[in-house]
Amino acid sequence: MHAKDIMTVPAHTVRADAPLDDAVALLEQKSITAAPVVDERNVLVGLISELDVLRQEMAARAGDAARVHPSARRVAEVMSGLPLAAWPNADVADIAAAMVNQGVHSVPVVVDQHVVGIVSRCDVLRTILPTDDSAQHEAQQRLDHYAGGRRRWSVTVHDAAATIDGSFDNDTELAVAEALVRTTAGVTNIHVAAQPG
Missing domain, CATH: 3.10.580.10 (CBS-domain)
Incomplete structure (x- = not known):
C-alpha cells in the first residue's frame, strides 16, 4: 500500500x-x-x-x-x-x-x-487495524474504480463480513468484484446478494 x-x-x-x-x-x-x-x-x-x-x-x-x-x-x-x-x-x-x-x-x-x-x-x-467502516470505504472505492468511477454496486461490512449488492453482467465481472472486496484489509468473509443477470 x-x-x-x-x-x-x-x-x-x-x-x-x-x-x-x-x-x-x-x-x-x-x-x-x-x-x-x-x-x-x-x-x-x-x-x-x-x-x-x-x-x-x-x-x-x-x-x-x-x-x-x-x-x-x-x-x-x-x-x-x-x-x-x-x-x-x-x-x-x-x-x-x-x-x-x-x-x-x-x-x-x-x-x-x-x-x-x-x-x-x-x-x-x-x-x-482496519475497522468495518474503513474496510467498507476501501472496498467501495475499489468497486467504484473498477466500474469506471460509477456506483454500480454497493458494499457493506459488518464484523469483517462484506456483502456486495447489485447486478453483474457476467461471471467474470462478479469474480473481479469479489476479488477486489475479498482482498480489502479488514474483510475476512464475503457474500454476494445478487448474481449475474
Whole structure:
C-alpha cells in the first residue's frame, strides 16, 4: 500500500506569512493536529502543529518579555522547519517507520515540493487495524474504480463480513468484484446478494 492510497486529500495548508491565529483557527476548525506550511508559490516550507503553538505559548508565558498576541505573530516564527515528507508512491510501512523514528504525527505528501495530501498516524493505523467502516470505504472505492468511477454496486461490512449488492453482467465481472472486496484489509468473509443477470 502506498501513501496515495491512504492520504487525506486535500491537505489543509497555511501560508508561512499568515498570522499565527489563522493557523490555530485552521487546526481547530478542521480538527487536525498539524498543517503543512507553504510559501507564496505553494511550496512546502514547514509544518505547524498544536505542539508548536503550545511550545510558543509556554515560552511566551515563561519569558520576561511582554506577551505578543497570536495575531501579531506569523506562522513562520512558530512552525517547525522543513518536515519529513513523502511522495505518493512511498510505501506505507516506510512512512510508519519514519513516523516512529522521528516522532512525528503527520507527513505531508508532495509532488515537486507542492503538497498533494497528508498522511497522519490515524491513516496508518487504519491500514494496520482496519475497522468495518474503513474496510467498507476501501472496498467501495475499489468497486467504484473498477466500474469506471460509477456506483454500480454497493458494499457493506459488518464484523469483517462484506456483502456486495447489485447486478453483474457476467461471471467474470462478479469474480473481479469479489476479488477486489475479498482482498480489502479488514474483510475476512464475503457474500454476494445478487448474481449475474
